Amino acid sequence: xxxxxxxxxxxxxxxxxxxxxxxxxxxxxxxxxxxxxxxxxxxxxxxxxxxxxxxxxxxxxxxxxxxxxxxxxxxxxxxxxxxxxxxxxxxxxxxxxxxxxxxxxxxxxxxxxxxxxxxxxxxxxxxxxxxxxxxxxxxxxxxxxxxxxxxxxxxxxxxxxxxxxxxxxxxxxxxxxxxxxxxxxxxxxxxxxxxxxxxxxxxxxxxxxx
Numbered sequence: 001x002x003x004x005x006x007x008x009x010x011x012x013x014x015x016x017x018x019x020x021x022x023x024x025x026x027x028x029x030x031x032x033x034x035x036x037x038x039x040x041x042x043x044x045x046x047x048x049x050x051x052x053x054x055x056x057x058x059x060x061x062x063x064x065x066x067x068x069x070x071x072x073x074x075x076x077x078x079x080x081x082x083x084x085x086x087x088x089x090x091x092x093x094x095x096x097x098x099x100x101x102x103x104x105x106x107x108x109x110x111x112x113x114x115x116x117x118x119x120x121x122x123x124x125x126x127x128x129x130x131x132x133x134x135x136x137x138x139x140x141x142x143x144x145x146x147x148x149x150x151x152x153x154x155x156x157x158x159x160x161x162x163x164x165x166x167x168x169x170x171x172x173x174x175x176x177x178x179x180x181x182x183x184x185x186x187x188x189x190x191x192x193x194x195x196x197x198x199x200x201x202x203x204x205x206x207x208x209x210x
Contacts, residue, residue, distance in 0.1 A: 006045035010053040011035040017045045039104065040080075043137065047106045055105055074199045079103040082130045083144045083195065085205035086122025092163055093117070095172070097126035099133065100205045102144065109133060116169040121161060121176060123150035126205075128179040131188050139190075146195040146203045154192055157183045 007024035009015050012034050018024040021038070028034035037056045039045040048056055079102055086097040096112025109129055112122075127150055130143045145151055153159045157180065165173050195203040202208075 005038070005040060006042050007036055007038045008045050008049045008053075008056075009034070009036045010049070015049075017042070017049055037104075039106070043108065044101050044104060044106045047101075047108055048104065051107060074196050077102060077144060077195070077200055078142055078193075081142045081144055081193075082108065082134065083203050083205040084123070084126035084130050085146065085203050085207060086119050086126055087207035088117060088119045088122060091118055092169075095119075095122045096207075097122040097129070098205055098207075099126060099130045099143075102204055105204055111175075114169065114172040116163075116166070117172050118161060118163050120147065120149045120153070121159065121163065121172065123147035124153045124159060125175060125179055127151070127154055127192055128182060131186075131190060131192075132182060134190050135186065135188060142191040142193050144193050144195040144203060146197050148194065151192055151194060154183075 005019065007018045007021065009018060009024060009027045012027035012031050014027055016027075018027065019042075024036060024038075028036050035053045037048065037053075039048060081102045082099050083102050084097065084099045086095060088095045093116065094112075095114045095117030096110065098110040099108045100106060101108060111125070111129065123145055124147075127143060127145055134141055134143070159176065159180070163169065197203065
């Protein structure tokens, strides 16, 4: 991952976000119980600062593990990337989706819950959200999804769902329409890649509700 430029100080003389190690060091050097971590971009630092610091500490339970893949045809995931995932209580059911920084696990966006949706719709919306997010930042980072269906919908720039529009899911389908319209009017340079769960384990954006 890129060299740290922004530092989050959760516990120090003055908690906050600091640019450069020297400014961070002033807040944590000699401070008992200091909690801090460096991030390559300000977006990641801002997201992490409002989150639970235990997720980003080396001994934290939720830090994405280092992935080592022995299959040369698969390789290892690109750490400078975004992972997306959706969670649905039932299918259809209550739906939400999110995107995280692959290396640190910092949550970059979360949308929902919607009262009725499907996993495939959530996965599709998460990919489009990540594309727009990276486009706004002029970033060429790749996006990982563990949904072959959502990636196929992206390539076709169309969805194929059996879920019918109702008062319960109208807001969700309005978001789908916006996503499809975005695809029609935008190009992107970001590869959208399949997360190889068999070799790498659960995708870092997984909600952990299985």
